[in-house]
Amino acid sequence: MKTLRSTLLASALALPLAAPLALADTPEGVLVVAQNIDDIVALDPAQAYEFTSGELVTNLYDRLVQYDAEDTTVLAPGLASDWEADAEAKTITFTLRDGATFASGNPVTVDDVLFSFARVIKLNLTPAFILTQLGWTAENIDQMVTAEGNTVTVKYDGDFSPAFVLNVLAARPASIVDSVLVKEHEVDGDMGNAWLNENSAGSGPFKLDRYAPAQMVRMSANEGYFNGAPEIDSVIIRHVAESATQQLLLEKGDIDLARNLTPDQIASIDNAEIKVETYPQAAVHFLSFNQKTESLTPPAVWEAARYLVDYEGMTNSIIKGQMDVHQAFWPKGFPGSFDETPFTYDPDKAEQILGDAGIETPITVSLDVINAAPFTDMAQSLQASFADAGINFEILPGTGSQVITKYRERSHEAMLLYWGPDFMDPHSNAKAFAYNSDNSDDSYAATTTWRNAWAVPEELNKQTMAALSEADPEKRLEMYRDLQQKVQKDSPIVIMFQAAYQVAMDDDVTGYVNGATSDFVFYRLVEKG
Known part of the structure; x- marks a missing residue:
């Protein structure tokens, strides 16, 4: 029944704006967001470099270490349960978390980590520079990132501290992809790049159900997420470029969050069922x-x-x-x-x-x-x-x-x-x-x-x-x-x-996290009263 509701809602949201939506409220368990998403160029973590892309990658993928929804100021364990740094040897050794799986059901292994890091370096797309600053190249990546048993050792070549390296590895291109699934969709040596710009292969709290450029994004909860399944069943992000339309949809109850209202619109909201949250x-x-x-x-x-x-x-x-x-x-x-x-x-x-x-x-x-x-x-x-x-x-x-x-x-x-x-x-x-x-x-x-x-x-x-x-x-x-x-x-x-x-939202929405950067936008803790 949840799937049917989401499908019907997605169909309604795809209608042109000239046909008014006839929804009194958004479906239970579905968070509906109005947002300008036309900046998206890529969704593949090895290529994604836009603000909206960053938000999606964060919700679809995990990294070895990451800033999490529960406290965006703390660098926390991700797919690695712990790590040990050797500043003199310029290495950090990560122990993978037991039992973590991708949304596909495939287990997260050291092979996925090796593949993911090497893939970013070899594709050498826009965000690759974040990882190449560690001294990684297509020629040496197999020596710089190695595995033994359930551990991955990262070697770096540069005069900087392990703390800097950890922050680099918490960045978007260090997201770990499901190597088995991605290899199945490789075309002409692209390492699955074309497929990953329309699909997801992550272990994050959500999985991508549908992406229609400059129209909508639909994500559903990954029930097997290692940090606990999301509170919400699915998230639909509708592309609405006009801020006035976003406000109208929110006031009608057709969406739960409006992401791009102007200050004048924020000031004009006079509805006890709508609240505005401000995020530095x-x-x-x-x-x-x-x-x-x-x-x-x-x-x-x-x-x-x-x-x-x-x-x-x-x-x-x-x-x-x-x-x-x-x-x-x-x-x-x-x-x-x-x-x-x-x-x-x-x-x-x-x-x-x-x-x-x-x-x-x-x-x-x-x-x-x-x-x-x-x-x-x-x-x-x-x-x-x-x-x-x-x-x-x-x-x-x-x-x-x-x-x-x-x-x-x-x-x-x-x-x-x-x-x-x-x-x-x-x-x-x-x-x-x-x-x-x-x-x-x-x-x-x-x-x-x-x-x-x-x-x-x-x-x-x-x-x-x-x-x-x-x-x-x-x-x-x-x-x-x-x-x-x-x-x-x-x-x-x-x-x-x-x-x-500033984000305007229905008063019954709680748990939305919008941290200091686009990589810190989290839907995992959202609940609808």
Whole structure:
């Protein structure tokens, strides 16, 4: 009966919006979410690198060690029950958990771990860099990750602490896949990549029932999950790009959660059966300038831009309750953050900076932006405030996947986007915002420095790597603070805000967890009263 209810609901949710839904309440045991999910490019953990993809991977897969729904600040045992680190030998040995199984019913074995890690390295897709920084290559991976009995020994090659390595192994691409199932779906040597972008092969609390791009995702509970079966039978995530439609569906009772409401909509909710929860986020929002565009290369343009953002105006209106002013690459509230905000909206000062540098205005620049709230509103604010100093933005809206793809191609001029750490260590963002050792077009790097074609000064490159290897914890954090201050002052990346995420939900929904990053969104503990 539960399966029939879920099927009927999924069919109803697939109807065009012109046909009003006739549901009074969502079915018992089914959590229905309205969310803009058009940023999804891939679901395979070896390829997934988008925010929504990260949420899904977290709910479908496990890692050897992981941050869990019950306490997202604690690195907890996952598929490994325990581990032992040898800093001198640069190894960590993991003992696999007894009795863990994949959703398919296949047991989790050391062979799955070896296959999963090697697969990420050999496919070498976008998030592979997270693991390759451990010194792993397609040629040496079989020597760097080995197994004996029920243990897996991970060897790393780099001057960093075991704590850093554990954080890397808690990241998305370190998810363990069912090697037996994936091999059955390999086509033309793709190691199951095409199949895993439409299906799942994990041991996580949920399994993927259906994914229809830019339409919906349906996951059902993995009853054999080692950490206890989810409280909810299934989760349906419906793609609803329009925030106004999300609010309408929530108020009608056709969905349980609305993930993308604007501050105005949040403020307008007047319904005793709807509650709003706020979750601090690690994502930082920025404006960046592609250094392939000649008019955007003078440092005076970068400096002036910092005084042309109406920080307070936006946080007091269009992004109120959803973002706070933050001007450094590591988010406030995490060890090593630099929390000074020296820049304010001052168009006169910006004009003076441009004039003193001999910059001729007006400058016309295309600005790529995700065509959804609040990004389009933010882009319009930037368009108005930058025009005060003769920098004219031509806004180019697109879907999340279109904008991100363009960014990865370095084919934009200016970009309004956001960035979250790949793992919870300040090096994750330092490498993204303060490091670029090879700026050539054929040396793709999943960093905002490379994507903006910014040839980072060698001094910053060296300091970024020195901070990574610093053994003294407090000194290491101070090095990251200094890096942030330097990037804040002088780079083509203008960091403006830190996200604070608001989710509106039916009052009878409890247990939803939305941690600081997309990898910390959990449905496992959700209950409906």
